[in-house]
Amino acid sequence: MDRIPPQKSSSFSPATFREERLGRNLSLGAIKISEHAPAVRVKEEAEEGRGGVDNAGAGEGEGAAGEEAAPPEEAAEPDLAMLSAEVDAFLAGREGDAPTSISEVTLDKFASAVEQEMAQSEGDDDKWAVGENGQAAPLLAAIRRISALAAALTAVPEGSKFTIGVHRVTGVLHRAMAFVEDEFHTMLEDPRLNSVRSRLGEFAAAIFRELESSIRADAGKQPVPGGAVHPLTRYLMNYLKYACEYKNTLEQVFHEHHRTDIDADDEGSDPFAAQLMEVMELLHDNLEAKSRLYKDPALCSIFLMNNGRYMLQKIRGSPEINAVVGEAWSRKRSTDLRQYHKNYQRETWSRVLTLLRDDGVITVKGSVQKPVLKERFKQFNAAMDEIQRTQGAWVVSDEQLQSELRVSIAAVVVPAYRSFLGRFSQSFSAGRQAEKYIKLSAEDLEAIIDELFDGNAVSMPRRRN
Structure with a gap:
């Protein structure tokens, strides 16, 4: 894997950002899809460290001979525009007969480029400003793109081949959500920034709409081997679990940007809860459709049991999402599981x-x-x-x-x-x-x-x- 270029010094640097988020107990953290990603990075760093020692030794020898070592070349920063074009081609190609491929290296570079975009934009008052042609701000576009990419990578079983890439992309997406939440709270305190806050709210609501679109568009024809838990189920349930940790903020967002096609118009109702339930129901219907890909009716039931059990455990294991979903929904799904059995x-x-x-x-x-x-x-x-x-x-x-x-x-x-x-x-x-x-x-x-x-x-x- 290509080396990730060093991050620029910023209060949004990984170490500083992680300490701040953990201190406030608001960190989403990366979905832990694979144990291999940290190991790979440790291995790469160890190899680089050994290389540095070897080079140092060589430098001493060369110094003794009166020769100076050439200065190391700086790693080129990832080109966000070029990488965004590759990501867009990959996302658009999913709907065609010959899907466009994307490499782990590209995923890693794109995640790093989005991180750098966030780091460079911190302190910039115009980072959310709309472009001359009404285009979304580059930072907003980058975060929306990485959200769509994360959903696409986990929507089909083939996404499992991007183990490390998915880990990187989803990790950066969750940090981006935390970054947006910070910005949103800052703008709540400054009435002069109402228009920007509104755009951020629209962006947060758009992420859920993209989740819905990803679920509806995921009509894969290849069943998961052995009736196992589908990658889409794992991704969405982890995503919703972490999103519910931002429940208070998202409730404010969806009260201002709720959709009229979702039944949340009654006084006292919660548009965020209605939106989350819409995603859950879409996932349930999607899994029912996927179960029909199995020719063996018994394996169809095993698939539904596996995925239903996973969803139920995620809900009951998280007080935040359990509070939003409610006990009635959990009881209904428990009844479904007994019927599958x-x-x-x-x-x-x-x-x-x-x-x-x-x-x-x-x-x-x-x-x-x-x-x-x-x-x-x-x-x-x-x-x-x-x-x-x-x-x-x-x-x-x-x-x-x-x-x-x-x-x-x-x-x-x-x-x-x-x-x-x-x-x-x-x-x-x-x-x-x-x-x-x-x-x-x-x-x-x-x-x-x-x-x-x-x-x-x-x-x-x-x-x-």
């Missing part, structure tokens, strides 16, 4: 349980029909082999949900199989015939269930205790 059980295990029932075909007039019994065991073995092979590769990353699924399956299937074995296993001769049809013991079945949803496809063990 029932749908999964029905789609996968109802057929298996049917194979373990004597419906008057296996036993006729007190006599076991061995050909029918053999076929039942063959069908059961094939069904379990298919389930283990496919659902072992499915992903349920939430340990509690994974455990709940396994326990609920075992509680129904294992007793039914144990009863079926106890009733019919003696119908086969001991030895090769029994081993041919009875592939699993009840304990083997429990072990198979306990390996589901690990993201690892394996074949059914061919053993019998």
Whole structure:
């Protein structure tokens, strides 16, 4: 990765800014998408440090020989205009048949350029001024662009390849939101700046509109492998969680810039809460649509369970967003999760349980029909082999949900199989015939269930205790 050019000295420098924000307990911080980003930077700094030591040693040797080392070249500052054009091309290309690509290096440079734009604009009274042709101020345009970029990178599963870039972009976006909030509060105290404050309010409201547009435009045709949590879900829930830490400021903004197409016109209503709920409902509808990309109805239910559980945990784990969303919404989503669970059980295990029932075909007039019994065991073995092979590769990353699924399956299937074995296993001769049809013991079945949803496809063990 290219080196990030050094930041100019400013009260908005990363260290100073971080201390101020933490001191006021208002910092959004970067969404921690990857643990690798800090490691990469530490590694680069260590390599640069070693290089500096080596160069110093070389310099001493050269000095002894009477030669002077050439001064190091200064790193070129990132060109915001050029980088903005690349970002705009990437954003526009998402809608075409051949999407435009963008590199990690470009993402890193663009994030650095936006940081520098904020640092250079601090103390500039005209930083929010509208251009001659009515264009938005460069700083405002840069922040809006990085907001759209962050949403675009996390809207599709392919965005995971930009792990470090997403971390950088979202981190700068959250610092930008904190910067805008500071400016907004400053302008509240100065009535002469009402027009600028209004533009900042419009900008804050526009970020949420862009979130809505990103959700509506995200009609990806490739499902997330294994039914895992979608990147869009992770990004939006983290974004909303941090945005709710600015609840008081955003409530003021949306009271002045609320939309007429959202139901928040009643006296005493909260336009910010209405806007946030609109985004949540859009995400819910988007996930419902994405679930239909899966051909297997059971995997569709797993996908909805994973994403619904993630949303619910983010809400209940954050007092700020929980206060905005309300308990009624959480109860409704909990009901949805229970229904997804029932749908999964029905789609996968109802057929298996049917194979373990004597419906008057296996036993006729007190006599076991061995050909029918053999076929039942063959069908059961094939069904379990298919389930283990496919659902072992499915992903349920939430340990509690994974455990709940396994326990609920075992509680129904294992007793039914144990009863079926106890009733019919003696119908086969001991030895090769029994081993041919009875592939699993009840304990083997429990072990198979306990390996589901690990993201690892394996074949059914061919053993019998």
